Amino acid sequence: MVYSIRHVAMAVVVVLLAALGWRAYGHIYQNGQRDCRLSQQAVADAAAERARADAQAELRRARAAAEAQAAARVDQLRRRHALDRDIARQPAPAGCGLDGAAVELLNDAVRAGNAGAGALAAGGVPGGVPAGAGAD
Numbered sequence: 001m002v003y004s005i006r007h008v009a010m011a012v013v014v015v016l017l018a019a020l021g022w023r024a025y026g027h028i029y030q031n032g033q034r035d036c037r038l039s040q041q042a043v044a045d046a047a048a049e050r051a052r053a054d055a056q057a058e059l060r061r062a063r064a065a066a067e068a069q070a071a072a073r074v075d076q077l078r079r080r081h082a083l084d085r086d087i088a089r090q091p092a093p094a095g096c097g098l099d100g101a102a103v104e105l106l107n108d109a110v111r112a113g114n115a116g117a118g119a120l121a122a123g124g125v126p127g128g129v130p131a132g133a134g135a136d
Contacts, residue, residue: 098106
């Protein structure tokens with residue numbers, strides 16, 4: 001087979017074009033991989049930021065709940081201390097029992113206190129009193 005300069009030049013051009021095409025494909029492929037890694041990293045960063053924000057919000061909620069619980073406990077102790085002080089100042093007379101009207105009055109007071117015994121209603125009874133308590 002006889003090859004002319006023209007055929008050889010044509011073959012060289014084809015090989016160069018194939019090499020150029022292969023090089024362009026490799027470059028595009030690497031750019032695509034880099035873009036994919038960057039987008040995955042952006043998604044991971046956004047997820048981490050959301051997790052941090054959620055954790056901070058949970059911490060704020062837990063702190064607020066703990067502060068409210070502590071304030072309720074302090075208020076309960078303050079009222080108990082005031083009641084103990086009042087009892088110490090004016091003890092009940094010896095031998096004093098409750099008659100029927102006094103028991104009914106006490107039961108009414110307990111029912112009124114239990115009506116607002118949700119979280120700790122103003123003037124309510126903390127935790128409520130069982131329904132049968134005080135009934136004779």
